[in-house]
Amino acid sequence: MAELETHEFDVLVIGAGGAGLRAAIEAHARGARTAIVCKSLLGKAHTVMAEGGVAAALGTVYPEDNWEVHFRDTMRGGKMLNNWRMAQLHAQEAPERVYELEEWGAVWDRTDDGRILQRDFGGHRFARLAHVGDRTGLELIRTLQQHAVAERIDVFMECTVLRLLTDGERVAGAVAYRRENGAFVVFWAKAVVLATGGIGKAYKITSNSWEYTGDGHALALWAGADLIDMEFVQFHPTGMVWPPSVRGILVTEGVRGDGGVLKNAQGERFMFRYIPDMFRSETADTEEEADRWYDDKSVRRTPDLLPRDEVARAINSEIKEGRGTEHGGVFLDIASRRPAESIKRKLPGMYHQFKQLADVDITREPMEIGPTCHYMMGGVRVDAETAAATVPGVFAAGEVAAGLHGSNRLGGNSLSDLLVFGRRAGMAAADYASGFEGGPALDQAEIDRVAAAALEPFERDRGENPYAIQHDLEECMHNLVGIIRTEVELKQALDEIATLRERAGRTAVEGNRQFNPGWHLALDLDPMLTVSECITRAALERRESRGGHTRDDYPTLDPEFGKLNVRVRRNGDGDGVVVDQIPLPEMPADLRALFEEKKP
Amino acid sequence: MNTVTMSVWRGGREDGGFRDYRVEAEEGEVVLDVIHRIQATQSGDLAVRWNCKAGRCGSCSAEINGVPRLLCMTRMNLFPEGQPITVAPIRAFPIVRDLVTDVSFNYEMARRVPAFAPRPKDPETESDGHYRMQQQDIERVQEFRRCIECFLCQNVCHVIRDPHDTGRAFAGPRFFVRYAELEMHPLDTSDRRELLRRRMGLGLCNITKCCTEVCPEDIHITDNAIIPLKERVADQSYDPIRWLARKLRRGEPDESSAEPAEKVPPPAPD
Numbered sequence: 001m002a003e004l005e006t007h008e009f010d011v012l013v014i015g016a017g018g019a020g021l022r023a024a025i026e027a028h029a030r031g032a033r034t035a036i037v038c039k040s041l042l043g044k045a046h047t048v049m050a051e052g053g054v055a056a057a058l059g060t061v062y063p064e065d066n067w068e069v070h071f072r073d074t075m076r077g078g079k080m081l082n083n084w085r086m087a088q089l090h091a092q093e094a095p096e097r098v099y100e101l102e103e104w105g106a107v108w109d110r111t112d113d114g115r116i117l118q119r120d121f122g123g124h125r126f127a128r129l130a131h132v133g134d135r136t137g138l139e140l141i142r143t144l145q146q147h148a149v150a151e152r153i154d155v156f157m158e159c160t161v162l163r164l165l166t167d168g169e170r171v172a173g174a175v176a177y178r179r180e181n182g183a184f185v186v187f188w189a190k191a192v193v194l195a196t197g198g199i200g201k202a203y204k205i206t207s208n209s210w211e212y213t214g215d216g217h218a219l220a221l222w223a224g225a226d227l228i229d230m231e232f233v234q235f236h237p238t239g240m241v242w243p244p245s246v247r248g249i250l251v252t253e254g255v256r257g258d259g260g261v262l263k264n265a266q267g268e269r270f271m272f273r274y275i276p277d278m279f280r281s282e283t284a285d286t287e288e289e290a291d292r293w294y295d296d297k298s299v300r301r302t303p304d305l306l307p308r309d310e311v312a313r314a315i316n317s318e319i320k321e322g323r324g325t326e327h328g329g330v331f332l333d334i335a336s337r338r339p340a341e342s343i344k345r346k347l348p349g350m351y352h353q354f355k356q357l358a359d360v361d362i363t364r365e366p367m368e369i370g371p372t373c374h375y376m377m378g379g380v381r382v383d384a385e386t387a388a389a390t391v392p393g394v395f396a397a398g399e400v401a402a403g404l405h406g407s408n409r410l411g412g413n414s415l416s417d418l419l420v421f422g423r424r425a426g427m428a429a430a431d432y433a434s435g436f437e438g439g440p441a442l443d444q445a446e447i448d449r450v451a452a453a454a455l456e457p458f459e460r461d462r463g464e465n466p467y468a469i470q471h472d473l474e475e476c477m478h479n480l481v482g483i484i485r486t487e488v489e490l491k492q493a494l495d496e497i498a499t500l501r502e503r504a505g506r507t508a509v510e511g512n513r514q515f516n517p518g519w520h521l522a523l524d525l526d527p528m529l530t531v532s533e534c535i536t537r538a539a540l541e542r543r544e545s546r547g548g549h550t551r552d553d554y555p556t557l558d559p560e561f562g563k564l565n566v567r568v569r570r571n572g573d574g575d576g577v578v579v580d581q582i583p584l585p586e587m588p589a590d591l592r593a594l595f596e597e598k599k600p
Numbered sequence: 601m602n603t604v605t606m607s608v609w610r611g612g613r614e615d616g617g618f619r620d621y622r623v624e625a626e627e628g629e630v631v632l633d634v635i636h637r638i639q640a641t642q643s644g645d646l647a648v649r650w651n652c653k654a655g656r657c658g659s660c661s662a663e664i665n666g667v668p669r670l671l672c673m674t675r676m677n678l679f680p681e682g683q684p685i686t687v688a689p690i691r692a693f694p695i696v697r698d699l700v701t702d703v704s705f706n707y708e709m710a711r712r713v714p715a716f717a718p719r720p721k722d723p724e725t726e727s728d729g730h731y732r733m734q735q736q737d738i739e740r741v742q743e744f745r746r747c748i749e750c751f752l753c754q755n756v757c758h759v760i761r762d763p764h765d766t767g768r769a770f771a772g773p774r775f776f777v778r779y780a781e782l783e784m785h786p787l788d789t790s791d792r793r794e795l796l797r798r799r800m801g802l803g804l805c806n807i808t809k810c811c812t813e814v815c816p817e818d819i820h821i822t823d824n825a826i827i828p829l830k831e832r833v834a835d836q837s838y839d840p841i842r843w844l845a846r847k848l849r850r851g852e853p854d855e856s857s858a859e860p861a862e863k864v865p866p867p868a869p870d
Contacts, residue, residue, distance in 0.1 A: 040649075040651055040659065041649070041659065041703070041707075042707065043657075043749055044651045044652075044657045044658070044659050045651075046651070046652075048652060048656055048657045048748075049652050049654070049656055049657070099729075099730055102731060103718055104716065105716035105718075105782075105785070105788075107738050107741050107745055107785070109735065110734060110735040110738065113732070114732035114734050115730065116730075132742065132745070133742075135656070135746065137656075138656065138745075138746075138748065139745060142745065146710075146713075146715070146716070147715075149710055149711055150713075150715035150716075152711075157707075180696055209650075209651040209653065209657075210650070210651065211651065242628070243626075243627055243628020243629070244626055244627070244628060244629075245626060245628050245629040245630060245633045246628065246654075249653065249654050349656070352655070356655070356673055356675070357628075357630070357654075357673070357675070358628070465640075465644065467639065467640035467641075467644065468640070471640070509644055510644050510645050511644070511645030512645075514647075514696070514697050515647040515696050515697045515698070515700050516644075516645040516647065517639060517644070517645065517646065517647060517648070518639065518644025518645045519645070521644075
């Protein structure tokens, strides 16, 4: 194969959302030669879609908030399956990371005394989300982007990584292609930070963009790293449902944080019927108490703001039992509860989105909403302190990493995750890279093999349409590996994924290598199918219901499964995956005590 | 479901042309949905940028029936039934292929913006190490920070479009919004007015408001960003004491017109 464009760096960061940018900024600050490679233009990554806020116990609105309360909320939200050390570091460091963004130019909404304002969100005991209206993700990515640009960090935009390269033991770099012209690029790097986000494009109804094809999950797996918690996929309770073209687009939890309530088609506030035992002592059981809670934190919180897994399941049941709306959702009503001006001021994006896309004025009418695939709790198994994966030189931060959120993520904990662990990954990657001279040799044969395989879809005159395969995969995952799962359906999904895998080996694309979305999608099918198989196999292994994983055939929490993570790895031949169980790290006694004192 | 005719630009600026597609459109769909259906069923290689599909990322800018818009926020029912809908790439930048343009000019301009430089904290009122700002003092800055970088304002700006101006230093409305944001940021300490006057071509803008009209975020680009910037620059430029100080200090040419001291690469050979 002809000479390829080649670059050499100490630290290569894959992904330019919040985690990738924060990692790159930190690695660069520690003197590592650092580059970012990303699939879209800079500033367009999925972080931009985050609406509600960044969870951090700043205590500006409720001085009684502190990292211990945030830690406790996070662990309970994740049904105690979280990596306790990650949850601790996250709660301790999030406030510093939020203030740091202010030093870099972020302009948060303010309290009356000029400090950073915080809003209520599901599963958080106190108003804890620093925010900018309902466009917090945009503020976060723009601040990090502008800081990274000012620091002159190299960015390779519209460039997709196909494979990580290893020397058999540790990472050596990555091979990628430029979307604009299809040319291959080789990155020689001592350390690689995966910050590629999630997997949502494997599902039919999703709040995720085309970029969310599980690239980092698959790259890590193929390179020999462990994945854990892959069965835990978060369905956000409130996605748009009508008209069909907007189905799945996110409606921020901030609507409920700011006073909105869920109602079924009969007008009933049904969440009071779905309060689980775990949260009963701290959840209001009358409408009167629930409504008081917004201004008076001495009473118990509204069940509309239970963790997302609980709310999504409740909505699912209401619809299944025939109390859904005309278009198969339920109502989210803020119009009858808050003045129009306040809705427009606090939720301008939502007002605009419904008005423009659905002809609904949310200050006058309720919204129709339903669950949408939103977030992947599972991913690369990492060391809590360093974000190091199990392959030397590979680090992972943000959605692609697993552990912090356990079986269910609380709203607002994603943006703080990006900042806390993005920084830690960048720091550790830079330190790792400075630890040795030169780098491992690149495997030219592997580079040639990856490049040749990527070009195969051009060589077939007739073959499968990649768009059709993706469509069928979305149907399969939605119907068989969705919110509610059973062994029979999961096994059927595995068969279907195998068939889709065969079809994906026969794709044909038209046109040439210049900005060709059909070809790009044909290549994205590889990670998407790999990740879909991992999710399905992990879901089969976990024979209980917990957080973002509900088994109709094992409908309750099983304490034994509460002590372990399901792990997925590449098999010895590298042509499939193996699943096993590994023990969950055990929480030390001083932290355990936080859960024993029965706080209201 | 009804069938519509979409007339979509295929190819490059020189070798390209409109190609008609007959395609189904469902109730409530936006133009991007229909473009995606063309990709999935007729032309798999039709190039288009998009990400969020909710008007938040600013990737899918195009000209629909000649009007600059986001493909994801433009409903199909906006257009009269039975007439073809044309979809073309934005005009001010070179075409990569089909609906995708080379917007690197904007990323170059972003690199030239001197970074945010916050003041130190007040030891008395900010003794906890955290800044204090009042909501009313940041509202204008927050308006500017709504910008999703769709570059539609850059696209319609006649200074960027006009071949006569090609090669003259000109940041464009998106970056005047960015400069205004920094200039009005309560914590920022840098003064970027000289840069705006001499190297960013602020004077070339003659406030026709084309940029404001196309902004999908309703940022009042002209009234709230560009005009106040012009006023600040003028205040500084025409202050005789400052003028003298500048002369003595740097020996700079005295001109407040926008004759560039430094050329930037032409943004777009149209």
